[in-house]
Amino acid sequence: MSAPVVLSEAEVKEVSASPAPTSWKITTASLSKDLWLEWRSKDAINSMIFFALLVVVIFSFSFDPTAEESRQIVGGLIWVSFLFAAIVALNQTWAREIRNQVLDAYRVSPAPPNALFLSKALGNFLFVTVLEAVMAPLFMIFYNLKVLGPAYLLLLIAALGTWALVVNGTFFAAISLRTRSREVMLPLILFPISIPALLAMVEATKIVLTGESAAKFWIVLLAVYDLVFTVVCLTLFETVLNAE
Amino acid sequence: MNPIPFLYAAYIVTGVIHAVYLLTLYTRYQKLKREMQDLERK
Amino acid sequence: MKSPVLIAVVVVVLALLAFGLYQALVVAPTEQTMGDVQRIFYYHVPSAWTAFLLFFINLIASIWYLIGRSGDADALAVASAEVGVVFCTVVLITGPIWARPVWGIWWTWDVRLTSTLVLWLIYVSYLMLRRFSTGGQTPLLAAVLAVFGFAVVPFVYLSIRFFRTQHPQPVIGGGGSLDPAMWHAVLWNWLAFLAFAGLLCWLRYNLERKQRGIEETLALEALI
Known part of the structure; x- marks a missing residue:
C-alpha cells in the first residue's frame, strides 16, 4: 500500500508497518503532517490572524x-471576523494535496476517506481555535468588554461554533476544488448554509456578554447543528472525494 | 397611504419576473437551435 | 419545439392564469381591514407554495441522482431549482410590497420572510455552484449541496423563530378563517401557478437534455 501521507520517516514506517492501519491512525498521521507543515510555514495562521x-x-x-x-x-x-478569517484557512485546506496529487493517491488507496476528512476538519478546527485564542483578548481591549454572564460558557460556544463553521467549510472546500475561481466559490456556498449556526453563535455570545438571559437554547441548537452536519459530511465525503 | 398602486405593482412585478424568465429560456433555446444547426452542417 | 401538445399546454396555462387573475381581482371579496391591497395574497401565497414544492422536487431529484447517477434526474434537479428560484423571487418581492402599506415597513426579520430569504440564498448558491463547477462532476457536487440545503432548513426555521420574538404576527395563517371565496381565488391561482411552473420546468428540462446531447456529440467528435 502506498502511504497516503508522507512526512517523517517514523510516520511512514508506522503507517506502512501494520498491514491495515486503523482509520484513527490515518487521521492522526494526516493531522500531524498538516500541523507540522503549518508549524514550519505558519502561512495559514499568520494570514488569518492578520486578516482578523x-x-x-x-x-x-x-x-x-x-x-x-x-x-x-x-x-x-467577533463571529463575522472569525468567519471571514476562517475562509482563509479553509481555502488552503486541499490546495497542497491537489498540487502533489495526494488526493489521487488517497483515492486508489484502501484508506477510508472519512479519516482524511476528519484530519482536515480537526486541523482547521485547531487553526481557527488558535486564531480565536489570539483575537479574543484583542476584542476585549478594543471594545472595553466586561463579561456579565457566566464566562465559561463562551468557551463552549466557541468550540461548538468553530466546529460548525469548520466541518462544513472543510467539506465545501473539497466541493469548490472542482470549480472555476475556487477561492470565491467557497464563501458563496458556505455562508448560506452557515446562517443558522452563525445566528446561534452570535445570539449565545451576546446573551453571555450581557448576562440577560439563558443561552441554553442557542447552545443546544448549535450542538444539534454540529451533530447533524458532521453526520451529513461524513456520509457524503466519499462521494465528493471520488467525483472525477 | 393609497394602497392600490402597491397592489398593481405586485401583480406587475410578478408578471415581469415570469416574462423575464421565459425570455431567458427563449434565448437559450435559440442558442441551442443554432448549435444544432452547426452540428448538422458539419 | 412547436408540437401541438406544447401549444395546447400553453393555451391551458394561459387560460388558467387569466382565470386566476380574474378570481383574484374581481371575484374574491375585499378584505375588511386591509382593503384591496390584500389581493396581493392571491399571487404571493400560491407562489410560495409552488416554490417550496419545486425545491422539494429538487431534493428528491438530487437524492435520485446520488443513488442512480441518472442524467435525467440531474436535468430535473436543475430545472426545478431554477424555476423554484424564479417563484421564490416573486414571493420575496411581492412580500415587501404587501408589507409596506399594511405593516408600514418593507421588511421585518419575521420567521417566514427570513426563512424564505435564506432558502432563496441557498438555491441561488446552488445555481452558482452549477455554473462555476467544471467538468463532469457538476451534477454530483450540486446534488450534494442540495442535501445540505435541505438539512439546514429546520435550523433556519428554529433559529429565526427564537431570534426576534417581537415580530408582527403573519396576517394569514394561525386563524385559518379565510372566506370561502378567498380560498377559491387562492386555490385557482395555485393551480394556475403549478401548471405554469410545470410548463417552465418541462421547457427547462428539455433544454438541459438537448444541451447534454449536443455536448456528448461534440465530445464524441473530438474523440474521433
Whole structure:
C-alpha cells in the first residue's frame, strides 16, 4: 500500500508497518503532517490572524461604541471576523494535496476517506481555535468588554461554533476544488448554509456578554447543528472525494 | 397611504419576473437551435 | 419545439392564469381591514407554495441522482431549482410590497420572510455552484449541496423563530378563517401557478437534455 501521507520517516514506517492501519491512525498521521507543515510555514495562521486583526480595527473605528453598546454588537462582530478569517484557512485546506496529487493517491488507496476528512476538519478546527485564542483578548481591549454572564460558557460556544463553521467549510472546500475561481466559490456556498449556526453563535455570545438571559437554547441548537452536519459530511465525503 | 398602486405593482412585478424568465429560456433555446444547426452542417 | 401538445399546454396555462387573475381581482371579496391591497395574497401565497414544492422536487431529484447517477434526474434537479428560484423571487418581492402599506415597513426579520430569504440564498448558491463547477462532476457536487440545503432548513426555521420574538404576527395563517371565496381565488391561482411552473420546468428540462446531447456529440467528435 502506498502511504497516503508522507512526512517523517517514523510516520511512514508506522503507517506502512501494520498491514491495515486503523482509520484513527490515518487521521492522526494526516493531522500531524498538516500541523507540522503549518508549524514550519505558519502561512495559514499568520494570514488569518492578520486578516482578523484588520477586520477588528476597521470595525472598531467605524462603530466606536460605548461599553454597553459593545456588549450588544460585539457577538456579531467577533463571529463575522472569525468567519471571514476562517475562509482563509479553509481555502488552503486541499490546495497542497491537489498540487502533489495526494488526493489521487488517497483515492486508489484502501484508506477510508472519512479519516482524511476528519484530519482536515480537526486541523482547521485547531487553526481557527488558535486564531480565536489570539483575537479574543484583542476584542476585549478594543471594545472595553466586561463579561456579565457566566464566562465559561463562551468557551463552549466557541468550540461548538468553530466546529460548525469548520466541518462544513472543510467539506465545501473539497466541493469548490472542482470549480472555476475556487477561492470565491467557497464563501458563496458556505455562508448560506452557515446562517443558522452563525445566528446561534452570535445570539449565545451576546446573551453571555450581557448576562440577560439563558443561552441554553442557542447552545443546544448549535450542538444539534454540529451533530447533524458532521453526520451529513461524513456520509457524503466519499462521494465528493471520488467525483472525477 | 393609497394602497392600490402597491397592489398593481405586485401583480406587475410578478408578471415581469415570469416574462423575464421565459425570455431567458427563449434565448437559450435559440442558442441551442443554432448549435444544432452547426452540428448538422458539419 | 412547436408540437401541438406544447401549444395546447400553453393555451391551458394561459387560460388558467387569466382565470386566476380574474378570481383574484374581481371575484374574491375585499378584505375588511386591509382593503384591496390584500389581493396581493392571491399571487404571493400560491407562489410560495409552488416554490417550496419545486425545491422539494429538487431534493428528491438530487437524492435520485446520488443513488442512480441518472442524467435525467440531474436535468430535473436543475430545472426545478431554477424555476423554484424564479417563484421564490416573486414571493420575496411581492412580500415587501404587501408589507409596506399594511405593516408600514418593507421588511421585518419575521420567521417566514427570513426563512424564505435564506432558502432563496441557498438555491441561488446552488445555481452558482452549477455554473462555476467544471467538468463532469457538476451534477454530483450540486446534488450534494442540495442535501445540505435541505438539512439546514429546520435550523433556519428554529433559529429565526427564537431570534426576534417581537415580530408582527403573519396576517394569514394561525386563524385559518379565510372566506370561502378567498380560498377559491387562492386555490385557482395555485393551480394556475403549478401548471405554469410545470410548463417552465418541462421547457427547462428539455433544454438541459438537448444541451447534454449536443455536448456528448461534440465530445464524441473530438474523440474521433
